[in-house]
Amino acid sequence: MADDAAGPRGRWSDERVEQLVGNLLRTGVIIAAIVTALGGAALLIQHGAARADYHLFRGEPAALRSVGAVAASALRLESRGVVQLGLVLLIATPIARVLLSLVAFVLQRDRLYVAVTAVVLAILLFSLVFGGHA
Amino acid sequence: MTVLLMTALVGLGAFAAGLLGALTGLGGGIVIVPLLTLAFGVDLRYAVGASLVAVIATSSGSAAAYVKEGYTNIRVGMLLEVATTAGALAGAYLSAVIPTSAIAIIFALVLLFTAAQSLRGAGEQLTAAADPLARRLRLGSSYPTPGGEQSYQVRNVPLGFLLMLVAGILSALLGIGSGVVKVLAMDRAMHLPFKVSTTTSNFMIGVTAAASAGVYLRRGYVDPTLALPVMLGVLAGALVGARMLTGARTRVLRLLFTGVVVVLAAEMLYKGATGGL
Numbered sequence: 001m002a003d004d005a006a007g008p009r010g011r012w013s014d015e016r017v018e019q020l021v022g023n024l025l026r027t028g029v030i031i032a033a034i035v036t037a038l039g040g041a042a043l044l045i046q047h048g049a050a051r052a053d054y055h056l057f058r059g060e061p062a063a064l065r066s067v068g069a070v071a072a073s074a075l076r077l078e079s080r081g082v083v084q085l086g087l088v089l090l091i092a093t094p095i096a097r098v099l100l101s102l103v104a105f106v107l108q109r110d111r112l113y114v115a116v117t118a119v120v121l122a123i124l125l126f127s128l129v130f131g132g133h134a
Numbered sequence: 135m136t137v138l139l140m141t142a143l144v145g146l147g148a149f150a151a152g153l154l155g156a157l158t159g160l161g162g163g164i165v166i167v168p169l170l171t172l173a174f175g176v177d178l179r180y181a182v183g184a185s186l187v188a189v190i191a192t193s194s195g196s197a198a199a200y201v202k203e204g205y206t207n208i209r210v211g212m213l214l215e216v217a218t219t220a221g222a223l224a225g226a227y228l229s230a231v232i233p234t235s236a237i238a239i240i241f242a243l244v245l246l247f248t249a250a251q252s253l254r255g256a257g258e259q260l261t262a263a264a265d266p267l268a269r270r271l272r273l274g275s276s277y278p279t280p281g282g283e284q285s286y287q288v289r290n291v292p293l294g295f296l297l298m299l300v301a302g303i304l305s306a307l308l309g310i311g312s313g314v315v316k317v318l319a320m321d322r323a324m325h326l327p328f329k330v331s332t333t334t335s336n337f338m339i340g341v342t343a344a345a346s347a348g349v350y351l352r353r354g355y356v357d358p359t360l361a362l363p364v365m366l367g368v369l370a371g372a373l374v375g376a377r378m379l380t381g382a383r384t385r386v387l388r389l390l391f392t393g394v395v396v397v398l399a400a401e402m403l404y405k406g407a408t409g410g411l
Binding site for chain 1: 135136137138139140141170174175176177179180181187190191194195197198199201202204206208209212213215216219220222223226271272340341343344345346347348349351352353354355356357358359360361362365366369
């Protein structure tokens, strides 16, 4: 990418952004996996002896369906809520990556890719905030 | 079956899927939904929710390494993510209206297509001349090879974009990463180098899956108790697989994986035709 008109090199060169994106993805997955595993240990201790039944679809309760409700459930230290928070953090990781790309393209003054990235971010946020009503 | 036993068994299956997926480079995501629905009798919606979350974990984990090594083409990825996320959002809404038996048959066809593609090699046809659209979008780049940085150009952006819409719809409908369709779009249609195609596909999978996972979370498809062993199992399998040196055995593993995929396809086809899913 060194020869294209992507904007200033140095702090926001494409190579630097690649390193940042890589670190962000790795950190997000590690944090999400740790939260899920900790919540999972508690979940298995509390509910391990219950009967597992996924033959019939009932849908999750409201406390496990939206980002706000999941965070509230996790703060109450409900084990299912903590696991779900880990899963939400995982879903949020690629979204954070797109946000980082958006910032990088803005700082590179790459207007075309700022627009492209903004569309992707809008679709992702729409899905997480308003999605689900079929 | 108790939650504890189910967690252990699903975790083992997910670990095997992640391991085989990483060793063969084919991704383990495609076998998760058949495993959960066929072997454990899990409702398709819960299976798709759990599988998508696992797909985000493995693709983001391995994308981290490839991006740093400079293989991934972030501009190509961003541009095509417009198509995959729009497709995924459409697929998430379609999944509520398409009957389960039809989804099972689509799944079987995608499994068979994956098996066929896994036996074919790279379709690497590098092009020296970018077409005007690709040049305006500044998609050309370079990637590391044993002989130094190799620059490449890009062609057929509209066809690639269209194929990525399909990849997004399939990802949401079936709870898979759609890596095979993504690689096909970049490698065959857009003439990107094979290594750039596979790593950029992997880079895009997490974002594609996140677009439909958001909808499914809000619709109550993501069950923490089921997703727990699926996500951690696949992730652990993929991590172990990435650290194992396979060398000459890759071919045998590929054949094994392809065999598993064909068997699952037959089973899905049968269940779809008889309405048993």
